[in-house]
Amino acid sequence: MYEFQYHRPNSLEDAAKLFDAAGDPQYLAGGQTLIPVMKQRLAMPSDLIDIGRIGDLHGITADKNALTIGAMTTHAQVASCDKVRESIPALASLANHIGDPAVRNRGTLGGSIANNDPAADYPAALVALGASVQTTSREIAAEAFFTGLFETALEEGEMIVKVTFPVTDCAGYEKFPNPASRYATVGVFVARTKERVRVAVTGAGLSVFRAGDIEAALETDFSPDALDGISISADGLNSDLHASAEYRANLIIVLARRAAAKANAA
Amino acid sequence: MPQLSLSVNARPVSADVEPRCLLSNLLREHLGLTGTHIGCDTSQCGACVVLVDGKAIKSCTMFAHQAEGCEVTTIEGLAGEGTLHPMQEAFRDHHALQCGFCTPGMIMASVALARDNPALDEAAVCKGLEGNLCRCTGYQNIIRAVLAGAKSMRGKHDV
Ligand SMILES: Cc1cc2nc3c(=O)[nH]c(=O)nc-3n(C[C@H](O)[C@H](O)[C@H](O)COP(=O)(O)OP(=O)(O)OC[C@H]3O[C@@H](n4cnc5c(N)ncnc54)[C@H](O)[C@@H]3O)c2cc1C
Ligand code: FES
Numbered sequence A: 001m002y003e004f005q006y007h008r009p010n011s012l013e014d015a016a017k018l019f020d021a022a023g024d025p026q027y028l029a030g031g032q033t034l035i036p037v038m039k040q041r042l043a044m045p046s047d048l049i050d051i052g053r054i055g056d057l058h059g060i061t062a063d064k065n066a067l068t069i070g071a072m073t074t075h076a077q078v079a080s081c082d083k084v085r086e087s088i089p090a091l092a093s094l095a096n097h098i099g100d101p102a103v104r105n106r107g108t109l110g111g112s113i114a115n116n117d118p119a120a121d122y123p124a125a126l127v128a129l130g131a132s133v134q135t136t137s138r139e140i141a142a143e144a145f146f147t148g149l150f151e152t153a154l155e156e157g158e159m160i161v162k163v164t165f166p167v168t169d170c171a172g173y174e175k176f177p178n179p180a181s182r183y184a185t186v187g188v189f190v191a192r193t194k195e196r197v198r199v200a201v202t203g204a205g206l207s208v209f210r211a212g213d214i215e216a217a218l219e220t221d222f223s224p225d226a227l228d229g230i231s232i233s234a235d236g237l238n239s240d241l242h243a244s245a246e247y248r249a250n251l252i253i254v255l256a257r258r259a260a261a262k263a264n265a266a
Numbered sequence B: 001m002p003q004l005s006l007s008v009n010a011r012p013v014s015a016d017v018e019p020r021c022l023l024s025n026l027l028r029e030h031l032g033l034t035g036t037h038i039g040c041d042t043s044q045c046g047a048c049v050v051l052v053d054g055k056a057i058k059s060c061t062m063f064a065h066q067a068e069g070c071e072v073t074t075i076e077g078l079a080g081e082g083t084l085h086p087m088q089e090a091f092r093d094h095h096a097l098q099c100g101f102c103t104p105g106m107i108m109a110s111v112a113l114a115r116d117n118p119a120l121d122e123a124a125v126c127k128g129l130e131g132n133l134c135r136c137t138g139y140q141n142i143i144r145a146v147l148a149g150a151k152s153m154r155g156k157h158d159v
């Protein structure tokens, strides 16, 4: 790993000042992606700004309409928080199946969505639940936030502060985990609010996307059987040593059925 | 070089280490606590798991400076004077190791798992140890040991 300067600000203002003053800085959250990438020398920041001790980035609040989770909240905290388990249980369950316990004890919501790995779990939840991302300068709707392969709408130096999830009637998430990393080979999040259904797919494309045909079928009949006869085109889907595009296309339907069944049971 | 202060196995420690020094390097190279093993150095194997403020984490995937002010417990910090920790005892009794390379990480992860889950069953042990790889045992005896160790931890206070 290349050398760098380390900073640990206690406020958003200090973090912004440090960022502006540094040559090629990067924020450090849980480090579960950034540290491995730095070891491979694929990232070589001049300065790491550790945002772990900034109070404004921590905490989970809930009211009857929405759940708000601070960017530095770890996957383990989301998984075990009663407020999350009561208002959006599918989100707690998703967090509980990211990586392994040690990864969940360090990795954070903010780090996961800032990184926007094509196989990450959280992007599917944000898009299906219609979440909004509050940054240090603005609010961004989830669908506008994830812009491409490892790309987001974040500008240079802009930091994610928290994410707000509107509470839904019911939701379910199912993934086919890579057996080694447990990243999603494919993951499908189904959410229903009033009569609207949103279905978001991760792991299958360059970035998370909504599955319109599945949404339409579930809006007519919110049951797994409503997906009988629907197929997804493999065009443009990821193909790698873990799974071909055709296999992923099929998984989308299989997992959507399971996610809908889970949402119905919730 | 920035100064770092933390507690390791209930002893205060200060060190002058580079920002890029990993917690695993601090423990092994600066403090001589070589019980924490480096299996992969790529966040995959769990041989380097230690407790930071009671939580199991991969010490190869945390900078030493991120542990400023924290309480770190390593495998060396578990045993009492002349007595093994119940989880260590259970690993010995159930033949839960062969080469022993994965064992420190397995035991630290298992201690955290047992503390956090008063009612552990086999499925919970398997899920709880997903981040710990063993190339030798086939895991069966590790699962038996963790269930037994968790049971004897419940019978004791302050473990
Ligand atoms: C073995 C292993 C298994 C894993 N399995 C899964 C899995 O199954 N599913 C899954 O989804 N993920 C998985 N991950 C990834 C894990 O969830 C990471 O925690 C996550 O991707 C990054 O979060 P972090 O807090 O560690 O961020 P870091 O590694 O600290 O940062 C990642 C990037 O985000 C930026 N960043 C961090 N916080 C902010 C912020 N608040 N504002 C702006 N930018 C920010 C950083 O600058 C950096 O570029 C796995 C990781 C490992 C090591
Ligand atoms: S050495 Fe840390 S996970 Fe393998």
Ligand code: FES
Pocket: B096, B097, B098, B099, B100, B101, B102, B103, B133, B134, B135, B136, B137
């Ligand atoms: S006992 Fe050899 S790796 Fe587990």
